[in-house]
Amino acid sequence: MRFDFLELPGQAGALFRPVVPVQFEDLEEAPQFCLVDTGSTANRFGGWLAEATGVDLAGAPETTVNLGGVMTTARHARADLTIAGLRYDAPISFCDPWPFAFNLLGQEGFLRFFRVTLCAAQGWLDVEPEGPGAKPGMRS
Amino acid sequence: MGMPHFTISGHRFELEQSGIERCLQDRLPDPVQEHYVVVLGRRFPPKQVIACATGLDRADFTTHQARRILRRLGFVAARAAHEEEASEAEVGVWPRSGRQASALTPYVGKWVALAGPTEVLVAAETPQEVLGWLAQHDRKAPYGMFRVPATVAEAEGAAPE
Numbered sequence: 001m002r003f004d005f006l007e008l009p010g011q012a013g014a015l016f017r018p019v020v021p022v023q024f025e026d027l028e029e030a031p032q033f034c035l036v037d038t039g040s041t042a043n044r045f046g047g048w049l050a051e052a053t054g055v056d057l058a059g060a061p062e063t064t065v066n067l068g069g070v071m072t073t074a075r076h077a078r079a080d081l082t083i084a085g086l087r088y089d090a091p092i093s094f095c096d097p098w099p100f101a102f103n104l105l106g107q108e109g110f111l112r113f114f115r116v117t118l119c120a121a122q123g124w125l126d127v128e129p130e131g132p133g134a135k136p137g138m139r140s
Numbered sequence: 141m142g143m144p145h146f147t148i149s150g151h152r153f154e155l156e157q158s159g160i161e162r163c164l165q166d167r168l169p170d171p172v173q174e175h176y177v178v179v180l181g182r183r184f185p186p187k188q189v190i191a192c193a194t195g196l197d198r199a200d201f202t203t204h205q206a207r208r209i210l211r212r213l214g215f216v217a218a219r220a221a222h223e224e225e226a227s228e229a230e231v232g233v234w235p236r237s238g239r240q241a242s243a244l245t246p247y248v249g250k251w252v253a254l255a256g257p258t259e260v261l262v263a264a265e266t267p268q269e270v271l272g273w274l275a276q277h278d279r280k281a282p283y284g285m286f287r288v289p290a291t292v293a294e295a296e297g298a299a300p301e
Contacts, residue, residue, distance in 0.1 A: 004257070007240035008288065008295050009248060014241035015295045021284040029274050030253055033286035048267055101289040 001084035005123040006033065018118055018125050019102060023082035025053045032103055036116065036125065040106030043081075043090055044074065046098030055079050057094060065095070072097055081109070086129040088113055146209050148190065149200035155193055157213045163192045168264055168273050175203055178216040181246055182263070186210055186217065249290040253281030 005016040021031035024045075032049065044067065050057050060075040074093040081090045090109040105111075117126040143154040161180050169176075169184040176183040186206035187198045207217045236257055243258035250263040251270045261281050262273045270285055289295040 007236050009241045009245040014238045029280040031284040033284045101287045
């Protein structure tokens with residue numbers, strides 16, 4: 001499935017970012033734009049999203065991580081993500097505070113489930129489910 | 141010169157621009173169907189503005205009345221244009237040729253929910269407000285939601301300063 005880069009306002013013209021709309025759990029009414037971050041080992045989402053959708057983080061293991069210059073507490077849990085028609089159970093680090101514009105899609109919770117092709121010259125990315133059990137509409 | 145007065149649904153009201161802006165400063169705009177007025181940089185349905193300023197029920201007056209009053213008070217009123225797909229010639233190399241960035245410019249630093257690439261349904265300070273608005277109005281934002289970065293650094297993944 002092809003997604004256009006998101007165009008953002010910038011001081012010297014538009015900025016273009018490779019983002020993917022992600023349905024978090026059953027939050028169909030508002031897919032969350034997530035930045036594809038090939039350098040990240042984990043999916044990192046704002047903690048508010050877990051609270052808003054009733055994902056129980058009680059007892060979840062915690063670590064303190066430095067993200068983009070911000071010390072944040074990451075609670076590690078799993079949740080269903082739907083991307084490009086594939087719903088799957090993904091490991092996610094829910095971070096609080098989370099002052100960033102986008103959630104981040106990284107290696108373990110995203111890239112290992114999909115084949116991603118980026119074309120920054122034309123501003124698009126293709127995301128196709130890949131690997132065993134990666135059938136659109138099916139949980140892995 | 142006194143405050144302008146208007147008769148709406150048999151009731152007399154004194155209204156001024158600053159009072160209407162104060163009334164709406166903490167409110168999120170309802171969905172715009174066709175007509176809107178710009179208050180504090182946001183697009184509101186005219187009937188929402190007059191209902192808020194007067195306490196009247198929206199059934200007590202028409203959109204036309206509300207628009208006329210608000211224009212007299214100095215607000216910009218317009219008709220919402222439906223999003224149009226750009227022609228191939230307009231598109232160029234990049235998918236949206238800057239139209240999406242332009243549409244998002246008024247919402248820098250805010251959380252937004254989009255019905256389409258350039259169609260902002262709601263903008264608010266927090267994601268919880270955006271989700272609450274969608275639920276309250278039974279609307280979906282099929283294109284997605286996110287916070288419009290305020291700086292280049294934020295767009296690249298840094299935290300706000």
